[in-house]
Every structure is written in C-alpha cells, then in structure tokens.
Amino acid sequence: MYFKRGITTRQAHVDIPEGTVEEEFAREGFSGRASHLYRKEAPLLWSEIEGDLRPHALELEELPGLGGADYLEGRVPFLRNSDAKLSMARVVRPMDYDFRNADGDETLFVHTGQGRIETTFGPLEYETGDYLVLPRGTSYRLDPSEPTELLIIETAGEVTIPDRGLLGHHALFDPDVIEVPHPQAREREVEDGKWRLKIKRQDRITTVTYDHDPMNVVGWKGDLTVWQLNIRDIRPISCDRYHLPPTAHATFVARDVVIATFLPRPLENGDPGALKVPFYHANTDYDEVLFYHDGDFFSREGIEPGMVTFHPQGLPHGPHPKAIEAAKNKTRTEEKAVMIDTRRPLELTEAAKGVSQPDYWSSWSR
Ligand SMILES: [Fe+2]
Incomplete structure (x- = not known):
C-alpha cells in the first residue's frame, strides 16, 4: 500500500521541494519497501551524540x-x-x-x-x-x-x-x-x-x-x-536524469554482504532538478563501509585514499553540505571506492578504535 502525505515530490531524487532535503527510509538496502521523507534540515545536523552509536572515519x-x-x-x-x-x-x-x-x-x-x-x-x-x-x-x-x-x-x-x-x-x-x-x-x-x-x-x-x-x-x-x-574493466551504469542507488554499482555478493565499486562516471547533467550527490538515507537494514581507493571523493570532505568511513545502522547518512555546493558545477565524478554493506551490525576492533577520527560524527554541522 502506498501513501502520500504533506509536501513531497512526484519523482524521487528530482525537483526536491524548495527549502527541504530528501531522505530515503528504506528496507533491503535500496530494493525493498521505501518512503521518502522531506525535511527542513538534513538529518545529520546533530549537536551531541551520547552513547557508542556514531559514524566513523578510520585512518587505516x-x-x-x-x-x-x-x-x-x-x-x-x-x-x-x-x-x-x-x-x-x-x-x-x-x-x-x-x-x-x-x-x-x-x-x-x-x-x-x-x-x-x-x-x-x-x-x-x-x-x-x-x-x-x-x-x-x-x-x-x-x-x-x-x-x-x-x-x-x-x-x-x-x-x-x-x-x-x-x-x-x-x-x-x-x-x-x-x-x-x-x-x-x-x-x-x-x-x-x-x-x-x-x-x-x-x-x-x-x-x-x-x-x-x-x-x-x-x-x-x-x-x-x-x-x-x-x-578498469568495470563499466558503471549511470543515468543523465536520475541518481541511481549505490546497489546499481554492486560487483560481488555473498550471504548478507554486498561489495560495490564506485568508479568515474558522469553526474546527472540532463535535468537541473535531479540530485547530483547521494541522497540522505537511513541505514535500516545494512551497515555501510566505504573504502576510498583513488580519485576525488566528492561526497566527503577530509577523506584521503586508504581511509574508510563506517556508517552503522540506526543513523542516517549522506553528503556533506560543502559537497552538495561543490557538485553544482561538476559534470563528472572521478572517485574510485569500494563499498561493503553488511546486513548484520559490524563491530570496530580495538585497533580500529585507535585510528578513528574523534570528530567525524560532527563534521556535517561544521
Ligand atoms: Fe550509503
């Protein structure tokens, strides 16, 4: 059953209503039941987090x-x-x-x-x-x-x-x-x-x-x-008028694990209303790990090759505000990254805790 209430757009990821941001709240990664939430502020602009649930950037x-x-x-x-x-x-x-x-x-x-x-x-x-x-x-x-x-x-x-x-x-x-x-x-x-x-x-x-x-x-x-x-032998699919979900870039799968590869590709240049950077999304069913291999990581600031970001279930994630601004004049992304999504929650090892950037969780609000 499909419902629609309040201020929305007709086509997800396109023509987001003025003064709102879009968040995808979805099951099964990006292929199950889903709703799109239109919010006045990005869902990552928290001022405090108490407890151990938080996004991490690891200096591997x-x-x-x-x-x-x-x-x-x-x-x-x-x-x-x-x-x-x-x-x-x-x-x-x-x-x-x-x-x-x-x-x-x-x-x-x-x-x-x-x-x-x-x-x-x-x-x-x-x-x-x-x-x-x-x-x-x-x-x-x-x-x-x-x-x-x-x-x-x-x-x-x-x-x-x-x-x-x-x-x-x-x-x-x-x-x-x-x-x-x-x-x-x-x-x-x-x-x-x-x-x-x-x-x-x-x-x-x-x-x-x-x-x-x-x-x-x-x-x-x-x-x-x-x-x-x-x-270099992977030819990513892209769409000129619609931001494809990351699952479109899946390379390998194993039980309850997806391995995807993000590669240089054109951005959404065919419709000024189409989102160019990843939409905000709630990790309801998967933890997400992104390993930055090479190129220019346009959705994240302060990330170098060889680093990993880890976004656990329970918190939404999405692009940094400066990345959204920077993407407006871009026609391509040159990023090369490997994504690992897991259905069951991942735990940081003690070694990883020692190389986690302490203030990554607050980097969206700066
Ligand atoms: Fe994600």
Whole structure:
C-alpha cells in the first residue's frame, strides 16, 4: 500500500521541494519497501551524540601492526561480524609459506602495488585496482614485486556475481574480462626442502608441512576457481536524469554482504532538478563501509585514499553540505571506492578504535 502525505515530490531524487532535503527510509538496502521523507534540515545536523552509536572515519594507514614482517600477523582486522571480517594488509616481502583460509572466502582488493599471487589453480600477476576472489579453501602465496596494500574482505558466505536482471549478463563487466589462473609448476626453492601451508580455521592457525610442493595441480576444470577482475574493466551504469542507488554499482555478493565499486562516471547533467550527490538515507537494514581507493571523493570532505568511513545502522547518512555546493558545477565524478554493506551490525576492533577520527560524527554541522 502506498501513501502520500504533506509536501513531497512526484519523482524521487528530482525537483526536491524548495527549502527541504530528501531522505530515503528504506528496507533491503535500496530494493525493498521505501518512503521518502522531506525535511527542513538534513538529518545529520546533530549537536551531541551520547552513547557508542556514531559514524566513523578510520585512518587505516595508522593501524598498529600493519605491515609486519609476516603476512598473517601484519594483516589487521578493523571491522567484523559473523558474516564478514574486514582487514588491511601491507605486504612487502614474499611469503615463505602458503596460506589457506578455511573460515571463509577472501576478496583481496589491491589498493596499491603489484606482484604475483600463486594459488591452487595457478599463478596470476596482480596490479593496483585488482579484485582477487579466493574461494574458501584455496591455498595462496603472495610474492609482491612492489609493496602491496590490500583491503581484505573475508566472508563466511560464497562470493558470487549479482544477478544483473534486465541489464543482461554483460552489463558492468563482461564475464570474459575475468582472468582465471593457468596451472604452472613452481620453481621456488624452499628452506630444508619443506613446503609449509598455514591453514586458518576459527581464527586459529595450523601448519601442515609437505616434502613436495602441495600446489602441484597440472590441470583443472569447473566453475569454482580464483577470479581476477580489475576495476578498469568495470563499466558503471549511470543515468543523465536520475541518481541511481549505490546497489546499481554492486560487483560481488555473498550471504548478507554486498561489495560495490564506485568508479568515474558522469553526474546527472540532463535535468537541473535531479540530485547530483547521494541522497540522505537511513541505514535500516545494512551497515555501510566505504573504502576510498583513488580519485576525488566528492561526497566527503577530509577523506584521503586508504581511509574508510563506517556508517552503522540506526543513523542516517549522506553528503556533506560543502559537497552538495561543490557538485553544482561538476559534470563528472572521478572517485574510485569500494563499498561493503553488511546486513548484520559490524563491530570496530580495538585497533580500529585507535585510528578513528574523534570528530567525524560532527563534521556535517561544521
Ligand atoms: Fe550509503
């Protein structure tokens, strides 16, 4: 049943009534039941927040322990729930063991750097802007040729490509642009002839040793493997006259987790009444994490590449007032960012609490 009361607009996100702002109050991200609220002031202009619910901006580069000599010790979790664990890693040296995650799938996003990843299915050369999707149980070893910073999205559920619906199978990216490994024997020398595999299960590490290379696959076939997708091969959809919801930019999905990629694209230039920046929205069913990779982050001030913002359920969010002003004369956005939405509430780790900007919660009212 649809109702309408008071001052509204006919087309959501277009011709917002003079003196009001629009807030989307919606279920299921942006695809379920929804109402649009027309308010006199933005819903973020709070003057005090007491209690622990607040938006956060995290300076991930400052995470304690980031970039330790060992890959597993040097990857630092910053947000987690039972479906997803988000970590940052800085890998400088080649790993001297293989690693297998039995707790979940891993999606590695290469924020900076390049090198080689050896996997059960074969090796791949990775570079900045790559997503490397490693199904649960895959063994891998990182061999960076340049210091590599990774955003690691660990999901209990299987990572798949979202249904494109009416857009068809080739929208956003053609399946043909996904690279998969070709099996190849490794020529690496290992210390004392022992090949070590570290397996993570329930966050505890077990080391299994072989007298031969356990990555000895000479061929494989099937539809479960490692994927490599570079963000330059993603072609975002846009609309000249209507601000699309962020779910239009979904790249991967896992149970109760959505991974989306925001990429350079034209703004809404075809109708002066159309909103150009994200509309205010209430997180009713998802927590939202945005990792800023590169470019110009037009909806946020004071955000640098390598930072994360975290907007938990219960508080609405939206663009900064200065961003709305700045967008008026812009025709494009050059932002490159990764969004992770989770249905269940995320908790900040102790390490994350230490790198959270103390006054981010009040940055809209300044
Ligand atoms: Fe959002």
